[in-house]
Amino acid sequence: MTTRTRELEAFLSRGGSVCPFAVRSYRIYAMAGAEPRLDRTLLRSAVEKFAKTRGKTPSGAMLVEATHPPSDFERTQTWAREVFLELMACFGLADGASEAELSAVIDGQVRAMLFDEQEPRRPMLGCGAEPLFAICMSPLYPAAHPRYAPHAVVVVTWQADVAAVHDHPARAHIRRAMVREHGFVYDADDLLLPLPSERDTQHRS
16 A cells, blocks of 8 residues: 555545545555556456445445646546546446447547536446446545545445435535535536636635
8 A cells, every 4th residue: 555545545534535424435446647548457456346345335435546646637637537438448348348349439439528528428437237426536626625635536436325325414514515615516426526716715705
C-alpha cells in the first residue's frame, strides 16, 4: 500500500468522507496512470475482486487512484474519463465480451459521448446485469465537499447498494452538503463535477 493509498484509507476509515456509508465499505484499491490501458492487468484483477462483492455486506467499493496525481481540473477530468473507459473494457472482458467488440463500442461510440461537454447522455458501467456508479473524488474540491478526497480517485460502487439506503437519513445530510458546498443538488451520476464557482459559493459567506 502506497503512502497516498494509506492516506486515502485513513481518510475514509475515520469518516472523512461526507458519505457515511464509505467508512463501512469493503474497499478494493488499484492504480492507473495517464494511459490506463497500460494498467489493464491490475485493473482487471481489481474488477474481478469487486465483482465478488455483489450483494455482500459490507458493501463493496473499488477505488482507482492516480499513479501520478493530476495537477489541475482539466488533467483530472481527462484522467478520470480514461479510467472510466478502461474500467468499461475490464468489466466487459470479465463478462465475456471480446476486445474487438469492446473496442468497437468504447472507442467508436462511448469515448466521443464521454468527452463531449454538450452530450446529455451519460455512459454507465455495469457488472453482469448490475449497473454501477462511478464518480471521481479529488483534493481540488473544498474539504467539506461531497466529492473531496485527499488524492484523485475514481470510486465504483453498486447502484443496488445505494438504492437500498434511498430513504436513509444520511441521504438528506449529503444533499445538504451538496447545496452548501456546490450551490445546488447536482446530478450525482456525473463522473466529475465542475469545481464550485464563486457564484455557487456566495451563499456560504
